[in-house]
Amino acid sequence: MTASVLGIIGGSGVYDVAMDNARWERIDSPWGEASDEVRRGEIAGLPVVFLPRHGRGHVQSPGSINYRANIDVLKRAGVTDLYSLSAVGSLREEFAPGTFVLVDQFIDRTFAREKSFFGRGCVGHVSFAHPVSPGLQDIAQKALAAEGIAHARGGTYVAMEGPQFSTLAESHLYRSWGAAVIGMTNMPEAKLAREAEIPYCTIAMVTDYDSWMESHGSVDAGKVIAVMQANSGHAKRLVGRIAQEFPRLHPACVIGADRALDHAILTAPDHRDPALLARLDAVAGRVLRG
Numbered sequence: 001m002t003a004s005v006l007g008i009i010g011g012s013g014v015y016d017v018a019m020d021n022a023r024w025e026r027i028d029s030p031w032g033e034a035s036d037e038v039r040r041g042e043i044a045g046l047p048v049v050f051l052p053r054h055g056r057g058h059v060q061s062p063g064s065i066n067y068r069a070n071i072d073v074l075k076r077a078g079v080t081d082l083y084s085l086s087a088v089g090s091l092r093e094e095f096a097p098g099t100f101v102l103v104d105q106f107i108d109r110t111f112a113r114e115k116s117f118f119g120r121g122c123v124g125h126v127s128f129a130h131p132v133s134p135g136l137q138d139i140a141q142k143a144l145a146a147e148g149i150a151h152a153r154g155g156t157y158v159a160m161e162g163p164q165f166s167t168l169a170e171s172h173l174y175r176s177w178g179a180a181v182i183g184m185t186n187m188p189e190a191k192l193a194r195e196a197e198i199p200y201c202t203i204a205m206v207t208d209y210d211s212w213m214e215s216h217g218s219v220d221a222g223k224v225i226a227v228m229q230a231n232s233g234h235a236k237r238l239v240g241r242i243a244q245e246f247p248r249l250h251p252a253c254v255i256g257a258d259r260a261l262d263h264a265i266l267t268a269p270d271h272r273d274p275a276l277l278a279r280l281d282a283v284a285g286r287v288l289r290g
Helices: 067-076 134-147 168-176 189-195 221-245 274-279
Strands: 006-010 020-025 038-043 046-052 081-090 100-102 105-108 151-153 156-159 181-183 200-208
Touching: 006 067, 006 221, 038 221, 046 067, 046 221, 067 189, 081 134, 081 189, 081 221, 100 134, 100 221, 134 151, 134 200, 134 221, 181 200, 189 200, 200 221
Parallel strands: 006 046, 006 081, 081 200, 100 151, 105 156, 156 181
Antiparallel strands: 020 038, 038 046, 081 181, 100 200
16 A cells, blocks of 8 residues: 555645644646645654645735646645645535535636646546545544534535635525535646545635625625634644544545546547656556556
C-alpha cells in the first residue's frame, strides 16, 4: 500500500496551518502558476501538504485561480487524499453561520474556467456521479464531533462564477433546487481532483445566509469576514484532529476515485498528442505509462 500524504486546500481565511518541520516549497507545473507555493510538514507524524487556494494575502479571486495548476502541484507533491476547506453561503435555515457542512454533491454553474486536464489529442471522461469520497467524509465527521464543531453531513454545493454574490432571484432559484450551500471555488477543483485520481472531500464553512434570508440582511464582505475569522480557528483545529486520526497507509477509495482513469481515456495511443501527454505526466502518468 501507498503511504498517506494528506492534502489540504485552504479557502478564504485559511492561509496556513500549524505543522512540524514546515517549509514553503515551490513546485513548477506545466499548467501554469499555482495559487502559491505549497507548505510541507507533518502533523502527528503524518506528511501534510497545504496550499492556500487564494494565495497568501488573498490575491486570487475565484475566477483567476489556476485550478489545474493547483491540483497538478498537489499531485506532484505526492498527495493521496485531499480536503478542501471552503467558505460558503447557506441556502438552508438550519445551516446557520458557523456550521461546517460535509457536502456530497455539486451543481456547477461556473462558465469561464478551464475544467479538464484532457482535450484534443488525449480525450478523457471520468465518472463523477459521486464527487466526494465517503471515507474522507467519515474521518472528517468524527473529527468535527471530537472538536465540538457544529456540523452537518450531506447536501449539494452550488458553485457560481462570482465574484459578485447572488441576486435574490438566484438565491431563491438555488433553494428551489434543494441545494444546501453556495460557493465560488469548488468547481472545477473537485472535477480536476477526480481526473488526477485524488480522493476529495469538501468541508464547507458557512459564513452567511446568502441573499435569500432577507431578515439576515444582504451579504457583504464585512459580515463574511467576521464569521470567517471564527471559522478559521475551528478549521485549523479540525485539520490537526483529522491528521491525528488519518490512516498512515492510503485507504482504497470505496468509490474508486483513486483509480478514476482506469477506463477513462478514449484516444488511441497512436493518435495521442505528445505535447499534451508531457503535461499529463503527473496527473495521468499511472495509466499513460502503462
